[in-house]
Amino acid sequence: MSTVLVTGANSGLGAEVARVLAEAGAEVILACRDVDKASAVADTIDGKTEVRSLDLADLSSIHTFADELPRSVDVLVNNAGVMGVPRGTTADGFESHIGTNHLGAFALTGLLIDRVRDRVVTVSSGLHVLGRIHDDLNWEHRRYQRWLAYGQSKLANLLFAYELHRRLSAAGRTTISVAAHPGVAATEGQRRDTSIQGKLLAGGPAQTPVMGALPILYAATEAGVAGTCVGPDGFLQRRGHPTLVRTSRRSRDTALAAALWERSERLTGVRYALASR
Numbered sequence: 001m002s003t004v005l006v007t008g009a010n011s012g013l014g015a016e017v018a019r020v021l022a023e024a025g026a027e028v029i030l031a032c033r034d035v036d037k038a039s040a041v042a043d044t045i046d047g048k049t050e051v052r053s054l055d056l057a058d059l060s061s062i063h064t065f066a067d068e069l070p071r072s073v074d075v076l077v078n079n080a081g082v083m084g085v086p087r088g089t090t091a092d093g094f095e096s097h098i099g100t101n102h103l104g105a106f107a108l109t110g111l112l113i114d115r116v117r118d119r120v121v122t123v124s125s126g127l128h129v130l131g132r133i134h135d136d137l138n139w140e141h142r143r144y145q146r147w148l149a150y151g152q153s154k155l156a157n158l159l160f161a162y163e164l165h166r167r168l169s170a171a172g173r174t175t176i177s178v179a180a181h182p183g184v185a186a187t188e189g190q191r192r193d194t195s196i197q198g199k200l201l202a203g204g205p206a207q208t209p210v211m212g213a214l215p216i217l218y219a220a221t222e223a224g225v226a227g228t229c230v231g232p233d234g235f236l237q238r239r240g241h242p243t244l245v246r247t248s249r250r251s252r253d254t255a256l257a258a259a260l261w262e263r264s265e266r267l268t269g270v271r272y273a274l275a276s277r
């Protein structure tokens, strides 16, 4: 039986991924900042689940989580994320989107990488196309724009997922890294932004969370996905069934990915010692 760790599994796509994998026989760890909400979801799942506390907007919580995780996992799904939220900062002073969605996932993965046997799946978004990796990563010196901040974090997710795969392969590891994106799916995160801008970006009717979870499930379980991105096969990758998708040219920029990696190590204090095993 395989073990899968899903971050942000107390709602939306993460809950759906946890449900499907647990009901298919996996042991699923729901790693969530709200353990009551996570326990309520776990209670509805007909399978083996465990709830653990993890706040990706707080490096000390990520360290505690990693220190206390008692075992290895087969699959780590970096799903948790904030979407289009007003300007805010994490416990460590990072802008909320980049801090939670990228730096949190980067730190968690780095602390667990020697304990992930099969693969790391990182959830990005079609809105990565809006993103640029700014010198001012934390939006301290320009007017804050929430969807551009989200776009930056989701571009960072892709740069990270691809770079992680290159580094794992170069180190001779068998663990793979895969990116996934759900298209547009009706979840709390997607509904929370009721601005016209948010609705326009969501682009038409959303598919169900069950459909949105499919690319993540495909990335977590199928062969032949190493170093790729899985997304929906429909128009503009907004809806449909999972397939390997092309992401922006910027997301495949290896120099940008390497620079972001060094910066993420510096900011989080988490260093990946991949070559040393």
Ligand SMILES: NC(=O)c1ccc[n+]([C@@H]2O[C@H](COP(=O)([O-])OP(=O)(O)OC[C@H]3O[C@@H](n4cnc5c(N)ncnc54)[C@H](OP(=O)(O)O)[C@@H]3O)[C@@H](O)[C@H]2O)c1
Residues within 6 Å of the ligand: 007, 008, 009, 010, 011, 012, 013, 014, 031, 032, 033, 034, 037, 054, 055, 056, 057, 058, 079, 080, 081, 082, 083, 100, 123, 124, 125, 126, 181, 182, 183, 184, 185, 186, 187, 188, 189, 190, 212
């Ligand atoms: N829905 C879409 O159309 C869509 C499109 C593209 C990409 N995505 C991506 O899909 C992923 C899941 O989003 P969703 O649509 O399922 O939204 P959601 O229902 O809002 O779920 C987001 C999850 O992330 C968790 N989370 C947020 N901040 C966290 C933190 N600091 N520490 C730990 N967990 C945290 C949330 O926990 P709380 O309940 O405690 O807030 C929640 O469980 C995200 O990465 C999102 O960017 C979604």
